[in-house]
Amino acid sequence: MRHPGERHPPIRSVRLRQRGGVLHAEELQGWHRHWREPYRFMLAIPWPGFLLSIAASYLLLNLAFTLLYALDLDGIGGAPAGQRLSVLDAFFFSVQTLGSIGYGVLHPSSLWVNLVVTVEALFGLLFIAVTTGLAFSRFSRSRARLRFSRVATIEPWQGHPTLTFRVANVRQNSLVDGRIRASLAMDEESGSGMMRRLVPLPLVRDQSISFQLMWTVMHRIDRHSPFFGLSRKDLERRHAEVLVAFQGLDEILLTPVHFRCSYGVADLRFEEQFRDMVKMDDPDSIFLDFSCFDETDPLESPARPDAPGHGEGGDQSPDPPAPPPWG
Secondary structure (H helix, E strand, O other), X not given: OOOOOOOOOOOOOOOEEEEOOEEEEOOOOOHHHHOOOHHHHHHHOOHHHHHHHHHHHHHHHHHHHHHHHHOOHHHEEOOOOOOOOOHHHHHHHHHHHHOOOOOOOXXXXXXXXXXXXXXXXXXXXXXXXXXXXXXXXXXXOOOOOEEEOOOEEEEEEOOEEEEEEEEEEOOOOOEEEEEEEEEEEEEEEEOOEEEEEEEEOOOOOOEEEEEOOEEEEEEEOOOOOOOOOOOHHHHHHOOOEEEEEEEEEEOOOOOEEEEEEEEEHHHEEEOEEEOOOEEEEEOOEEEEOHHHOXXXXXXXXXXXXXXXXXXXXXXXXXXXXXXXXXX
């Protein structure tokens, strides 16, 4: 355990830039940011880069031992009579030694070359072990192939405006004990200046025993919701963003899967509702039309209540309908 007074590595300053009304940290995305941590770097890098890195490491390792063998080329036995081995021969001898191939033609015949072969054999074992471990770690990682709707709507549901978005399981495999959490991030002025506040959004249903097809996620906007009483202009001014996180257990691999998504104010659709995906074209079956997954339709008569109970002297009912946050 480290003591607070001990010396810690410096934390790099980060600049936040606004994109689409949402603040994003510069240079925090992408695999290249892990270059100081080789293990994370090799897991985050794309497969072509991973294979290229392994090939480059293998080549450089052989070149390094080739230079050591070049200090005593006569110490490598097996050369044809009257011929002296070249540096290229020493390179291929290194390849055979590192891979424990051992064709038997070239062999060490001096103390120096025997010592180099001993060290290279050890490096060969380590190289194969590390490469195999990294490849296995990459193959064994389970990733959720989820598809979040491109937009989120605020539509009436059971007398309340409700933040709604959709999640689809692309693989359509069973994700056990799926859970979704959502939070509203927005700027807030405090005594010490501007700060970013993160408020949890209670969901109508935040977990599923077995998530396989589609999930309609809803947050009811009532007097307990952080959206309550905020107009679209208020959300834009405070750089509001809905952050969503999913976690579950892959039923086949028995490993946890995670997925994240976010909706800025530009992604919110006011006075619109999602198009119905359920088609009853057969009395014995239901057809889910995923071509309508992102489609929305205008509300025929969007409710814009006068929000009783939100002003002084108004109705103080225990749970009045909240005014929709429409600007």
